[in-house]
Amino acid sequence: MIKMRESVIMKIHYGTALGAVALVAIHILFRMTQNFTVSLQYENVIANYHLLPYSLMLEVVLILLSIHGFNGLRVILLELKQGIGYEKIVNWGCISAMTALVAYGSRTILMAGMGIS
Amino acid sequence: MERQSNREGIKGMLNPTRYGIERVAYWLQRLTGLGLLFYFIGHVIETSAIVNGKAAWDNMLELTQTTEGHIILILVIGMSAYHTANGIRVMLGHGGIGVGKPGTPDYPYKAASLNYKQRASIWISIALAIIAMLYGAGVLFGD
Numbered sequence: 001m002i003k004m005r006e007s008v009i010m011k012i013h014y015g016t017a018l019g020a021v022a023l024v025a026i027h028i029l030f031r032m033t034q035n036f037t038v039s040l041q042y043e044n045v046i047a048n049y050h051l052l053p054y055s056l057m058l059e060v061v062l063i064l065l066s067i068h069g070f071n072g073l074r075v076i077l078l079e080l081k082q083g084i085g086y087e088k089i090v091n092w093g094c095i096s097a098m099t100a101l102v103a104y105g106s107r108t109i110l111m112a113g114m115g116i117s
Numbered sequence: 118m119e120r121q122s123n124r125e126g127i128k129g130m131l132n133p134t135r136y137g138i139e140r141v142a143y144w145l146q147r148l149t150g151l152g153l154l155f156y157f158i159g160h161v162i163e164t165s166a167i168v169n170g171k172a173a174w175d176n177m178l179e180l181t182q183t184t185e186g187h188i189i190l191i192l193v194i195g196m197s198a199y200h201t202a203n204g205i206r207v208m209l210g211h212g213g214i215g216v217g218k219p220g221t222p223d224y225p226y227k228a229a230s231l232n233y234k235q236r237a238s239i240w241i242s243i244a245l246a247i248i249a250m251l252y253g254a255g256v257l258f259g260d
Binding site: 010014017021024032036037040042045046049062065066069070072073076080081101104105107108111112116 | 126127147150151153154157158161162164165167168171174175178182197201204208211256257
């Protein structure tokens with residue numbers, strides 16, 4: 001098993017946070033290019049997914065936020081309780097949940113981008 | 118056994134009365150983080166309706182484009198603004214920026230860990246969250 005120092009993990013945590021802030025701002029600005037309700041109409045959202053740079057950006061946002069979010073949850077759970085068995089469960093539980101969320105979100109981005117429904 | 122009895126668990130973590138505004142900032146950061154993670158998971162699931170066609174997407178929108186849905190979104194905006202601004206403060210603090218200089222522990226003891234810049238940043242983060250929520254409410258309910 002690869003062991004990573006907590007100091008390195010925190011640098012990843014901060015890096016993913018900064019990256020996500022910049023990209024989520026672009027994601028929100030896409031909703032502000034027109035009236036908020038109109039921007040959420042099916043045709044407009046599908047058009048967004050068909051835009052390759054935007055889809056790629058969504059994928060990066062998905063990965064960054066999943067890493068940041070589930071690592072944050074891991075930190076909170078490890079602050080509450082410690083123990084070898086408990087820490088293993090929390091670490092692997094968070095990695096599994098993160099992987100599942102990235103896989104599910106990527107499926108949406110891929111299917112919507114390629115017009116598969 | 119002795120060690121176990123000293124463990125306060127979630128009660129100790131959430132107690133905001135013992136360490137002033139720093140502890141409030143600490144648990145607000147964690148609560149907003151958890152709130153945002155739940156929203157993020159929900160957002161990934163709700164947007165997956167797009168692959169099931171226009172009818173499924175419109176049904177999902179009907180559920181979220183309500184007064185309750187907008188209130189949740191306004192809370193999410195506030196949580197994002199606070200979590201971002203306070204998170205940047207924490208990062209700067211970890212880098213030694215805005216942290217007070219070490220000194221001899223003379224009575225009355227005053228923590229040198231956070232100086233006025235860091236304390237002000239906590240209040241600025243809260244103010245930014247309120248401003249962002251008001252702006253979000255204007256956009257969502259102004260349509």
